[in-house]
């Protein structure tokens with residue numbers, strides 16, 4: 001009963017006390033796993049949660065490709081977390097807001113077989129910007145670019161590969177609305193635009209699960225103290241600083257979904273603290289089937305994929 005009340009409070013669920021309370025229910029040994037021979041891709045591995053996901057996979061023996069828009073920053077992070085160069089960490093360039101960069105990454109740097117793809121990179125800009133492909137930056141970086149990357153890498157994903165979308169609890173505030181997702185209203189509200197892309201990631205995960213046998217999932221990290229939160233949400237961080245999770249605590253569920261045998265059948269669901277969670281807190285945010293279909297069609301159109309045959 002107390003757990004239910006604390007979870008319903010949001011604050012004492014998303015914060016560090018929530019992590020520690022939920023962690024008491026984690027099965028011992030879930031992450032005692034040898035990932036030698038596995039190839040894992042982590043986007044946004046140059047900061048915050050991405051560093052912790054990359055570290056967690058590499059220290060368990062995986063070959064980890066750190067996909068970073070700033071290779072110098074990625075290499076500095078790699079050297080900081082693995083000074084002895086004992087792990088298999090490769091830094092590769094990609095800008096997820098730019099289709100050409102994504103295609104170049106796949107043609108030039110992507111491994112031929114992939115076991116894990118973690119879509120962790122994300123942005124929350126405070127002003128509206130258009131990308132070279134004519135997309136609003138938040139939608140491009142958090143949603144369309146990652147979708148193009150998944151599409152291009154799909155043939156290289158092993159049949160039991162895991163694909164993980166790092167979403168946000170902020171998505172609970174938004175209902176899927178495809179026109180607004182791609183063309184946010186003025187005045188631009190960065191937090192709302194971000195939350196819409198995070199809602200869309202969760203729906204997209206379900207749509208991918210309906211179409212394929214690959215192990216797709218989405219998750220949210222709660223509230224973790226990262227450079228992203230410090231820069232994009234300075235006021236929120238000032239107020240919540242004392243209760244924020246560590247980056248490793250925020251990254252824990254993504255790592256668990258990527259690595260643990262206990263997470264081998266995620267079935268397109270949305271996870272938080274190693275457990276599947278409801279994707280809605282209110283009936284107000286329930287989307288209609290036609291909204292889901294529109295999201296799929298629009299995403300496929302944007303990346304030039306056939307909506308009927310893609311990802312089959």
Ligand SMILES: NC(=O)c1ccc[n+]([C@@H]2O[C@H](COP(=O)([O-])OP(=O)(O)OC[C@H]3O[C@@H](n4cnc5c(N)ncnc54)[C@H](OP(=O)(O)O)[C@@H]3O)[C@@H](O)[C@H]2O)c1
Nearest residue numbers: 044046047048049069095096097121122168223224226228
């Ligand atoms: N921290 C939290 O409490 C929290 C809560 C909910 C959801 N999340 C989600 O968790 C994920 C990680 O967030 P974080 O808090 O760790 O943020 P962060 O510290 O800002 O890290 C974001 C990462 O994404 C990369 N990135 C941004 N734009 C990119 C682009 N166009 N192409 C390639 N990479 C790009 C950044 O690269 P640079 O290093 O070059 O900037 C950085 O590595 C995000 O998807 C975020 O939405 C975080």
